[in-house]
Amino acid sequence: MVVFLSSCGTPTPATPLQTVTVNATPASQPWLSDLYDCAARSSAVILLSDSPSDADMVLWVGEPGFLTSFVYQIDEEEILIVTHRQSPIQNLTLEETQLLFAGLGDPSVQVWVYASEEDVFGVFDQFVMMGRSVSSSARVAVNPQQMSDVLNAESNSVGILPRHWIVGNVREVYSVAKVPVLAITQNEPQGAVNQLIGCLQK
Numbered sequence: 060m061v062v063f064l065s066s067c068g069t070p071t072p073a074t075p076l077q078t079v080t081v082n083a084t085p086a087s088q089p090w091l092s093d094l095y096d097c098a099a100r101s102s103a104v105i106l107l108s109d110s111p112s113d114a115d116m117v118l119w120v121g122e123p124g125f126l127t128s129f130v131y132q133i134d135e136e137e138i139l140i141v142t143h144r145q146s147p148i149q150n151l152t153l154e155e156t157q158l159l160f161a162g163l164g165d166p167s168v169q170v171w172v173y174a175s176e177e178d179v180f181g182v183f184d185q186f187v188m189m190g191r192s193v194s195s196s197a198r199v200a201v202n203p204q205q206m207s208d209v210l211n212a213e214s215n216s217v218g219i220l221p222r223h224w225i226v227g228n229v230r231e232v233y234s235v236a237k238v239p240v241l242a243i244t245q246n247e248p249q250g251a252v253n254q255l256i257g258c259l260q261k
Contacts, residue, residue, distance in 0.1 A: 140218070
C-alpha cells in the first residue's frame with residue numbers, strides 16, 4: 060500500500076516545449092547540428108524557416124551589411140578560394156585572385172561564385188573584389204554543396220568555399236578571411252532562444 064500511494068504522488072509538471080523558428084543560410088548549415096544538440100538539452104523544438112524576417116533566429120556567416128538587430132558570435136569560419144587538386148592553379152595572391160575572378164586570368168579556368176545576396180559572396184566581395192565586378196562568364200552556384208560538387212568534378216574550376224565545406228579532391232589556393240558565424244535575432248532573446256544562443260557560444 061505504501062508503494063502504491065507513493066507512486067501516485069503529484070507528478071512534477073514537464074517543462075513545456077517552446078518552438079524556435081530558425082533561418083540558416085546555406086553556408087551556416089554545419090551549425091544546425093550543434094543547434095539541434097542544444098535544443099535536445101533544453102525545452103526547445105527547432106522549426107526551420109525559409110524567411111529570415113519571420114525567424115526567431117538567423118544563422119549567418121560573416122557580417123551583414125546592415126545590422127539593426129541583436130547579434131551574437133557563436134563560432135568562426137574561414138572562407139577560401141578552392142580548386143580541384145589537378146588544377147594548374149597554384150597559391151594565389153590577392154591581386155591574382157582579383158584578376159582571375161574579374162575574367163582577366165587564365166581563360167581555360169572556369170570561375171564559380173554565389174548570388175550577390177549570399178553571405179559567403181558578401182565576404183568574398185568585401186575582402187577580395189572590394190566592390191569590383193566579377194566576370195560575366197562566372198557561373199553561379201546556389202549553395203556550398205553545389206560549389207563543392209563542381210570543384211570536385213571539374214579540374215579546370217575554381218570557386219569559393221567555407222572551410223567547413225572542404226571535402227574530397229580539392230585544395231585551397233587563397234584564404235579570403237576568417238569571419239564570425241553569427242546568431243541574429245530581431246528582438247532581445249528570451250526563454251529558449253536565449254538558452255540556445257548561450258549553448259551555441261560554449
